Amino acid sequence: MTTATAGFEARNRESLGLRLQHLLHGNPTLGPLAVLILAVGAFSILNPRFFSAPNLSLVLAQVTVIAVLALGQTLVILTAGIDLSVGAVAVFSSILMATFATKAGMPGPLALLLGFVLGTAMGALNGFLVTRIKLPPFIVTLGTLTIFFSLNSVVSKSETVRGSDMPSLMTWTGTTIPIGGFRLTYGSIIMLLLFALFFYALGSTAWGKHVYATGDDIEAARLAGIRTNRVLLSVYTTAGALYAVGAWVLIGRLASASPNVGTDYNLDSITAVVLGGASLFGGRGGxxxxxxxxxxxxxxRNGLQLAGVEVVWQGFAIGLLVLIAVSLDQWIRKVKS
Incomplete structure (x- = not known):
């Protein structure tokens, strides 16, 4: 091989790499979509049961709660923040809803409404501490994580509230709709509607553009006339409301309200956002x-379980995916749009 030929091939490889960088920078969902398609194909080959309607129904039902919580986490991460209290807010909200409906004897709609209000207030507290007291989001949500989980134990007395003791509305999100061999829960429908709503809000409203601008460069956004503190407060408050909705979906999913769940929700929600192509530095993702x-x-998780992989190695695989996703994000961010 001549020196000229080797140089040409090197430049060609570099050009392909640059084109791939620009493609992924402009279309951040392409990478995750390719990973999802490859994973579904691989697990379907490893175990034909994976692609069966009952198993896919199970996967969607398992994903629903995390997806709703990750939606709120997405809003926070788009502003270059992080929310470590997501699991605590969701679980505490579910306990409050169940307690209002059982021990306080409230009607189901009122118990849910109060739970939504208090979950939203928890998110607003995070936003207040970040915007008014000027504390870093990591420290704020680490503190409220501990506070809300502690209050959760106090209110629940570490006891699970059974779904049979609650009004039927409380567990309605777990009700399934048969579609052929596939079973879709009302919770999954709520989740998909929320994603459609925020897809529109982030892409087609001034609020959405302000969220991206604040995360991309908060000082430039402020100089452009955007009230960045108001944007941040609205983001954390909205995230709290979404966590409260996730609490309702969680009650339906478990057919109970348990104070002992949610320990992995923080990590899972962040993992979903990062794997989905959002940047932890803010301003990019969807x-x-x-x-x-x-x-x-x-x-x-489902595919590895069907393949007989131990739980510890399932966690290893997810952690490895996160590291790859963050490394890919760092590579993509080198592209200047």
Whole structure:
């Protein structure tokens, strides 16, 4: 091989790499979508049961709660923040809803409404501490994580509230709709509607553009006239409301309200957002990518379980995916749009 030929091939490889960088920078969901398709194909080959309607129904049902929580996490990460309290807010909200409906004897709609209000207030507290007290999001949500989980134990007395003791509305999100061999829950329908709503809100409203601008460069956004503190407060408050909706979906999924769940929700929600192509540095990503990321987590866990892989190695695989996704994000961010 001549020196000229080797130089040409090197330049060609470099050109392909640059084109791939630009493609992924402009279309952040392409990478996660390719991973999801490959994972589904691989697990279907390893075990034909994977692609059966009952198993796919199970995957979607398992993904639903994490997807709703990850939607709120997406809003926070788009502003270059992080929310470690997502699991604590969701579980505490579910316990409050169940307690209002059982021990306080409230009607189901009122118990849900109060749970939504308090979950939203928890998110607003995070936003207040970040925007008014000027504390870093990591420290704020680490503190409220501990506070809300502690209050959760106090209110629940570490006891699970059974779904049979609650009004039927509380567990309605777990009701399934048969579609052929596939079974779709009302919780999954709510999740898909929420993703459609925020896909529109982030892409077609001034609020969505302000969220991206704040995450991309908060000082430039402020100089452009965007009230960045108001944007951040709205993001954390909206995230709290989404976590409360996730709490309702969680009650339906478990047919109970348990104070002992949710220890992995923080990590799972962040994992879904990162795998979905969002940047931890803010300003890049979207809700469709997050939905794909949540599905990737669900597909890998279910597929590895069907393949007989031990739980510890399932976690290893998810962690490896996260590292690859963050490394890919760092590579993509080198492209200047």
């Amino acid at each position: 809700v469709i990518g997050t939905l794909i990321g949540a599905l990737i987590v669900g597909v890998f």
